Amino acid sequence: MEKVLNGAEEFSESCNMLKMVLALALYLGTIHFNLALIFFATFFLPLSKALLVFGSLLVLVMIPVDENSMFGRKLSKYICRHICSYFPITLHIEEVEAFRPNQAYVFGYEPHSVNPIGMIALGHSAGFMPLAKTKLLASRAIFYIPFMRHTWTWLGFTSVSKKNFISSLAAGYSCIVVPGGIRETLFMEPGCENVFLKERRGFVRIALEMGLPLVPVFCFGQTDTYKWWKAPGKLIQNLARILKITPLFFWGIYGSPIPFKIPLYVVVGRPIKVEKNPQPTMDQVAKVHNQFVDELQDLFNRHKAQAGYTNLELKII
Template identity: 50%
Template sequence: MNPPPGGVFATSSTTVSLGGSLQVESLNTDRDACGEFGSNRALHGNGARLIDLGEREQTALSFRMYDFLHTVVVSICWEPAVEINKCRVRLVSMGTAVATAYTMAGENEEDGSTVFRPGTAALSPVRTVVALALWLGAIHFNLLLVLASVFVFPGHIAALVLGTQLFFMFAPVSNTNGWGRNVARFICKHAVGYFPITLHVEDYDAFDPNTAYVFGYEPHCAMPLGLWVLAAPMGFMPLPKMKILASSAAFYTPFQRQIWTWLGLVPASRKNFSYYLGAGYSCAVVPGGLREMRYMDHEPDSEVAFIRSRKGFVRIAIQTGCPLVPVFCFGQDRVYNWWRPGSNLLVKIVGLLKAPAIVFWGKFGTFIPFRLPMHVFVGRPIEVTKNNQPTMDEINEVHEKFVMGLQELFNKHKYKAGCPNLQLQVI
């Protein structure tokens, strides 16, 4: 059985035998990861453990390696075929006799869904703070630099600082930069497990690695942090090419535009959306966008999805023939406190600038979010018929299927997410 290009191999038990000689073939041109191990050990469950099997019967297997979170993702090809749980294996260290491994298991739930739980036991507090700062602290850092330049630094230092910010605001940036990809892996490794964010996929096998999908993610909240679990460096979904579309204002923020580009984000525009889908990339968007913030409230049992009039993403999905996938995140509304200005004029001005219409903060009034669990649920793909010039009736029909799919996803899983009283307002 051949694994999909994304690095996940689906099968069904809890023990993986690493008997005899383990051949490792690197598929990453940036790193020489080929190796061979003579190991009588086994990977067991979620515990990131190796168990010595001694003289027990061994099973031969081969590994294909994928670049993932500083190390690799491994697809398991069995010879002969052996059934194991859907899992991802991250090799942390490799030696001639011992290979230490960490599993990110895609556990099979009773309802048929697959769940990915990032590990939290080995998180370093210092590295986690650094990762969160790189991921979310650019706006605060830039504001601090501007204030220091105005009130603290002498003129020549202030000019140098502001000039540096302008340079990084417009300097070309590439997501293929090796150093940048290392930063992206570092952030994913240490930041996503901080909450942690758990990914639930209703029908993992419904996703074809050779197909591009449009993921419609809700809600936006102060910051759609749960969306990052779908980012390409995470590698949970069996899709080798993934982009997240974010507000274009983020890509005029020095340092943030570099970090987010390395993480696989691109400015949210119709041109980018169509281009990447046409190039075979799956794209994740937040249909409600920044405008959804205008309808947020502080009610503990209420969540808002501003999608009734948001049909552009549906039109592009039909034009490119890409299936739509509803995605909902529970718990995201609690990771930041927020305040929205009372002036409608100010809110409209901020909206024209494509900037957040609220002020938000986390721990100690900083950018560091509160450490509360989030659960991201991925629904089943909604197939569409490709049409370069869809009518409004066609768009409305598919859009209604998406809205219904999102509502069903919410109602079906809110109990599992620990939010039985939560209500979704679709406006």
Template identity: 50%
Template sequence: MLVLCTQVFFMFAPVNGTSKWGRSIARFICRYGLGYFPVTLHVEQYEAFDPKRAYVFGYEPHSVVPLGAWALTDLISCLPVPKMKILTTSAAFYVPFMRQIWMWLGSVPATRESFSSYLADGYSCVVSPGGLRETLYMNPGSEVAFIKSRKGFVKIAVQNGCPLVPVFCFGQNNAYRWWNPNINLLTRIATALKSLPVFYWGRFGTPIPYRSPMHVFVGKPILVEKKDQPTTSEVNEVHGLFVTALHELFEKNKAKAGGYPDLHLQIM
């Protein structure tokens, strides 16, 4: 009973995301974690970023866990963007103890309200538009970006006048092995619970990921005109620019990432 009460407490207890010792723990996790794989960050054009502006980083692929996204966090990133939040599925914040870690790392629930609120407060946000649904279409030896119908993040970026930045991580899919049972009922349940619709495992069958070098490439910002109520055609136009920029970023850098010259990106 004591264990259960403790778990429930840590599921709902208030967390100070700016706690000095909490952030120190998060910084240690980031540095050790990124060095474990390792993860290398490549930025096409540093001078294109204004530290006084908020940006929306569209990160792909989601994979089982978007581990490479932590290379963008303001805890360790060399990007000239001082305030950064990483949007994470709400279900992650109901896992005892891990909830505290996510918040210290700079994660916030991936809701429209929090997304818009942080952008309005000057925070840049990292979002993986493919989301958990994207994992249903993963295949070894290829990459997939489930973004053709994902336009909500584009609309929010336009409403806040925040430039969109394409980001692609090579090697992330190798961090875990996975199995997709392809059972409709399980998929529906996982979607309803906002959890992974596939089974996955790391080293020795544990959640510890395999050591797989990752290369995170950050493209140039796509400037957008701020509009409080953008039309569908306006959102579609900006979304098209983002999809094109992401694909070009992938093709331009897949050979540089080491071992991926023939890799194919399927945009769904």
């Protein structure tokens, strides 16, 4: 059985463009807001007021975020609702009956693209997935950025550290991780989806150690939501990897962080059952990893025509 959930159909009656742009700004524009605020404080405010701004930002980085805040819950639902309508996002679950609400799963979501925007359709705030609890795993750097750490925590994001990954699964949360991570952007190229997956086996090892099913997920259209330019040359890419930075410049509508309105088609595959193995060998991990890679490739091939990308190629590198 298949189930298709379309954000546009669910929420079109209550949305307008202003609300959608505000939701996108809250979700994706907080880094730019911080930079603008720092620039303004540095060059246009007296020293005393500038120090007050910097101190306030530091406090916002340090104080804990209440992920169960009533305001946070309302804001996260607002963001999800209007973002799902903006593109719109369609969520296609191949076999809804294969998922048990109280079972934890490890979702491998691809591609990363400039920003894995489609992940939001899998979070608890969207309310689409037939699961009781979910967590979206993101870079630790996000949780040191004022305002962004608040909105993303309320949206269900947590640090992608191994400790958080395991503790979230142990607490019964299904975790959505992008195995290729930010490094995957180094391999982006026009007209092709390059997934950096062959060396990324940590999420498979954790699934084996905890005996939790693996689920392949692919998002069509996401790579086209931004225009981008990547610094050429292997030397620059190797240097960027060492320094843990991404030599990628990107822009959306009118050069802003607001992405282009490209329909997103998120496909959730069938769970891959694994046997619990507290100490899997490298060969055992490799075997399950190969199975996941094959399932992701098959998932892509089965749905690319329906998603409107008949001629798109997927390269797993």
